[in-house]
Amino acid sequence: MSDDWAIALHGGAGTILKETMTPEREAAYRQGLEAALAAGRAVLEAGGAAEDAVEASVIALEDDPLFNAGRGAVLTADGGFELDSAIMRGHDLAVGAVFSVCDVANPIRLARLVMDYSPHVAFCGEGASRFARAGGLPAVPPAYFETAHRRQQLEKARAANVISLDHNDNKFGTVGAVARDARGNLAAATSTGGMTNKAVGRIGDSPVIGAGTYASNASCAVSATGHGELFIRLTVARDIAAMMEYGGLSLIEASRRKVLVELATLEAESGGIIAVGRTGDPVLVFNSAGMYRAAQSAGGEPVIAIYRDGD
Amino acid sequence: MSDDWAIALHGGAGTILKETMTPEREAAYRQGLEAALAAGRAVLEAGGAAEDAVEASVIALEDDPLFNAGRGAVLTADGGFELDSAIMRGHDLAVGAVFSVCDVANPIRLARLVMDYSPHVAFCGEGASRFARAGGLPAVPPAYFETAHRRQQLEKARAANVISLDHNDNKFGTVGAVARDARGNLAAATSTGGMTNKAVGRIGDSPVIGAGTYASNASCAVSATGHGELFIRLTVARDIAAMMEYGGLSLIEASRRKVLVELATLEAESGGIIAVGRTGDPVLVFNSAGMYRAAQSAGGEPVIAIYRDGD
Numbered sequence: 001m002s003d004d005w006a007i008a009l010h011g012g013a014g015t016i017l018k019e020t021m022t023p024e025r026e027a028a029y030r031q032g033l034e035a036a037l038a039a040g041r042a043v044l045e046a047g048g049a050a051e052d053a054v055e056a057s058v059i060a061l062e063d064d065p066l067f068n069a070g071r072g073a074v075l076t077a078d079g080g081f082e083l084d085s086a087i088m089r090g091h092d093l094a095v096g097a098v099f100s101v102c103d104v105a106n107p108i109r110l111a112r113l114v115m116d117y118s119p120h121v122a123f124c125g126e127g128a129s130r131f132a133r134a135g136g137l138p139a140v141p142p143a144y145f146e147t148a149h150r151r152q153q154l155e156k157a158r159a160a161n162v163i164s165l166d167h168n169d170n171k172f173g174t175v176g177a178v179a180r181d182a183r184g185n186l187a188a189a190t191s192t193g194g195m196t197n198k199a200v201g202r203i204g205d206s207p208v209i210g211a212g213t214y215a216s217n218a219s220c221a222v223s224a225t226g227h228g229e230l231f232i233r234l235t236v237a238r239d240i241a242a243m244m245e246y247g248g249l250s251l252i253e254a255s256r257r258k259v260l261v262e263l264a265t266l267e268a269e270s271g272g273i274i275a276v277g278r279t280g281d282p283v284l285v286f287n288s289a290g291m292y293r294a295a296q297s298a299g300g301e302p303v304i305a306i307y308r309d310g311d
Numbered sequence: 312m313s314d315d316w317a318i319a320l321h322g323g324a325g326t327i328l329k330e331t332m333t334p335e336r337e338a339a340y341r342q343g344l345e346a347a348l349a350a351g352r353a354v355l356e357a358g359g360a361a362e363d364a365v366e367a368s369v370i371a372l373e374d375d376p377l378f379n380a381g382r383g384a385v386l387t388a389d390g391g392f393e394l395d396s397a398i399m400r401g402h403d404l405a406v407g408a409v410f411s412v413c414d415v416a417n418p419i420r421l422a423r424l425v426m427d428y429s430p431h432v433a434f435c436g437e438g439a440s441r442f443a444r445a446g447g448l449p450a451v452p453p454a455y456f457e458t459a460h461r462r463q464q465l466e467k468a469r470a471a472n473v474i475s476l477d478h479n480d481n482k483f484g485t486v487g488a489v490a491r492d493a494r495g496n497l498a499a500a501t502s503t504g505g506m507t508n509k510a511v512g513r514i515g516d517s518p519v520i521g522a523g524t525y526a527s528n529a530s531c532a533v534s535a536t537g538h539g540e541l542f543i544r545l546t547v548a549r550d551i552a553a554m555m556e557y558g559g560l561s562l563i564e565a566s567r568r569k570v571l572v573e574l575a576t577l578e579a580e581s582g583g584i585i586a587v588g589r590t591g592d593p594v595l596v597f598n599s600a601g602m603y604r605a606a607q608s609a610g611g612e613p614v615i616a617i618y619r620d621g622d
Contacts, residue, residue: 093544094544095540095543099435099514100435100436100438120509120510120513120514121540122513122514122519122543123510124410124435124436124514125411125436125437126512127411127510127511127512127513128512130511131510131512198431199431199434199441200438201434201437201442202433202438203410203432203435208433208519208521209521209522209544209546210519210521210546210549211521229406229431229432232406232433233406235521235546238521238546238549238550238553242553242557245557246553246556246557246558246560247558
């Protein structure tokens with residue numbers, strides 16, 4: 001039907017357990033997810049495009065210091081910030097991706113600029129910064145991104161000499177959104193600060209089209225969160241779409257096979273995905289103890305959840 | 312059978328026409344392709360691994376200034392060099408990829424180091440250079456890569472204000488190799504200097520797993536060359552494998568559908584791929600006037616070709 005929009009978003013997955021969460025923090029996460037959902041929903045309810053909705057939701061999550069993207073991103077081994085982001089539009093397979101950007105408050109805005117205005121589809125590092133300036137996105141200093149909590153995480157990770165997905169810290173990951181608009185077009189967007197204490201220059205799956213981000217009107221839109229290296233090796237986002245396009249699987253069948261079987265075989269708690277197809281409600285599948293997530297379909301109520309049991 | 316190895320390689324695709332080629336240049340290209348084929352073949356004939364064979368062939372092509380990878384790479388809009396490379400192994404889906412590296416003579420060696428020794432699978436820019444130093448790959452100055460011909464190409468592209476794939480210059484692209492070893496394992500490797508006069512930081516398909524490079528023993532190994540932005544949007548390399556795994560297509564059917572139908576619909580002369588499956592001869596498919604290419608299977612003769620008619 002013509003107003004059959006749907007949207008889903010995630011704020012990271014991992015060993016998120018109710019027993020290690022305070023009521024105050026849980027409330028703050030739920031509030032952040034609800035605000036990000038509302039931002040995308042407002043676009044869709046007004047008849048806006050899927051790519052505008054996912055961008056609006058991801059901007060809200062980037063701006064919220066609780067989530068590992070934009071402000072509140074984790075620190076690299078050098079104590080700096082390297083942000084990755086990508087957006088893809090399903091009706092024409094348009095793409096914008098940025099790798100290892102250090103000075104843009106909202107990397108998803110930059111990915112969108114690349115999609116809309118560049119003959120190229122992906123930029124990294126200094127070249128991405130230049131494109132941001134040319135497109136009117138101001139430079140922000142590292143202090144813009146930094147929070148005391150993320151600095152402490154780095155100090156702990158350095159002391160333990162680990163590259164951390166913050167599995168034991170109840171938050172890690174990446175943020176992302178997928179949407180179907182009232183015209184039936186799909187889009188996906190993902191943004192991340194990567195892994196705490198990651199080696200400088202490390203690229204994860206978020207900006208890799210077909211790994212952490214993918215959208216095609218022929219099948220579905222997908223945004224992933226988790227142990228990015230595995231998502232690259234298993235081309236997770238495109239494979240869910242390809243199982244639908246070439247194998248005739250449903251969205252939920254394809255998502256479960258990729259996340260609960262293939263990813264979980266390589267690493268038990270490796271992450272999850274959100275996805276939306278041409279019809280039906282969004283699909284949210286993860287193999288970890290929890291995933292910060294939210295979803296809503298036209299005519300339905302918003303769903304906000306954190307833990308595995310759907311709570 | 313146990314000694315059923317096969318290998319294929321490419322040195323770029325595009326509007327390569329016999330009437331604009333001199334006999335001397337054509338002979339030089341054929342010699343370069345034959346030498347690179349011999350390097351990979353030697354590994355396979357000795358019972359070596361597919362990933363060692365594709366690395367050996369790509370190193371030979373990177374070292375040959377005729378091809379746009381390593382020495383002889385094209386220049387960016389800033390007059391610099393930014394090299395991308397990736398390698399993938401089919402039996403365990405191991406990956407190494409480097410984006411926008413400026414100081415490593417053989418970027419495929421660095422991608423291999425990442426695959427073999429890093430918990431991460433992809434690095435860009437300065438972080439990639441640091442990993443190279445830690446792994447014993449010395450820094451080379453820009454002068455190492457530069458050739459008079461590539462400098463002239465940049466001057467011409469700047470004067471015309473175009474980002475050039477060198478379509479009218481009979482050489483562009485990327486180099487790559489795919490192989491099946493005597494144990495039946497597959498691997499793919501790709502390396503490139505990108506596009507002449509490209510914006511600084513532009514990322515093409517070569518280092519993007521699933522776009523320009525992919526390998527899985529479940530289906531095939533693929534290396535692509537051409538207009539990289541389209542190969543990213545169409546997730547070309549993984550899709551050929553996915554059509555086999557989920558759709559039951561043969562390697563040649565999947566390759567033709569992706570290159571001759573889907574890619575050609577977006578842009579008539581957009582490039583090509585080389586691929587090898589678990590059985591049979593390599594497959595080489597392109598929609599452009601030519602593709603520098605070579606292939607050989609155990610017990611067969613080497614095939615070296617440039618133009619569409621198989622010559």
